Amino acid sequence: MTADITASGLQEAGAVLAAESVRFASFGWMRGTSGNLSVVLSRDPLRLAVTASGHDKGELTAADVVLVDGQGTAVNGGRPSAEAELHARVAALTGAGAVVHVHTVASVAMGHRQPGGIVFKDLEMLKGVGQPAHDVEVTLPVIGNSQDMKVLGDRLEAARDPRMPAVVVAGHGLYAWGADPRQARHHTEVVEWLLELELTRR
Ligand SMILES: [Zn+2]
Numbered sequence: 001m002t003a004d005i006t007a008s009g010l011q012e013a014g015a016v017l018a019a020e021s022v023r024f025a026s027f028g029w030m031r032g033t034s035g036n037l038s039v040v041l042s043r044d045p046l047r048l049a050v051t052a053s054g055h056d057k058g059e060l061t062a063a064d065v066v067l068v069d070g071q072g073t074a075v076n077g078g079r080p081s082a083e084a085e086l087h088a089r090v091a092a093l094t095g096a097g098a099v100v101h102v103h104t105v106a107s108v109a110m111g112h113r114q115p116g117g118i119v120f121k122d123l124e125m126l127k128g129v130g131q132p133a134h135d136v137e138v139t140l141p142v143i144g145n146s147q148d149m150k151v152l153g154d155r156l157e158a159a160r161d162p163r164m165p166a167v168v169v170a171g172h173g174l175y176a177w178g179a180d181p182r183q184a185r186h187h188t189e190v191v192e193w194l195l196e197l198e199l200t201r202r
Contacts, residue, residue, distance in 0.1 A: 005041050005067060013039050013049035014065030020100075020181050021051060025058035029102035029192070033057065035173070036081035038068075039098045039181055040091050046070035048091060048099075050084040072149065085149035086156070086175070093157055094165070096177035098184035103173035106195035111142045111170040117159075118142065118168065120194050128190030129165055140164050140191065145172045166191040 017037045024030045035057055038050040050072070051057070052064045066078035070092060072085030087099045110118050118140040120126060124133045131138050141159035146152045156167050156175070165187045166176035176191055178184035
């Protein structure tokens with residue numbers, strides 16, 4: 001194992017990510033084998049535990065996790081999610097300790113409807129992403145999709161609003177992040193709630 005990350009440390013992270021995955025899958029946000037989760041295990045050098053590619057997210061186990069470096073490349077074998085590189089980029093860029101990526105209907109629908117970004121204001125729920133409930137406009141950026149994680153990362157970096165711990169990828173889904181898996185989950189739930197609300201407005 002690299003740095004100070006032991007096999008049992010990686011397994012522990014895997015157990016946390018598996019529990020989070022089962023929860024998100026139960027919401028219908030990780031249909032099929034879509035979506036992926038990560039948690040930062042070391043900052044310098046950057047190392048993340050990322051969910052393995054191709055698994056049913058409702059059936060994930062502690063072993064279905066891969067250790068990756070700052071480029072999203074597997075450090076000790078295994079096949080990480082194809083989007084591991086973007087998880088690493090988000091962690092490096094934002095200082096987040098955990099990243100959530102889900103394919104939700106509301107994120108795709110709202111990204112299609114408002115490709116320039118989705119503006120929220122005067123909603124109590126904005127407190128859930130650390131913003132005032134009143135008088136402040138907060139924009140959730142929407143970026144174009146790409147199969148090239150470098151391109152996607154560049155778009156995310158350019159569009160990111162530091163006040164909003166999430167980005168919508170058009171025609172694809174939602175990325176959200178937080179200090180740890182629990183906060184990343186809360187941010188995901190809050191942003192998804194905001195998107196579902198906007199979806200009901202005509
Ligand atoms: Zn995806």
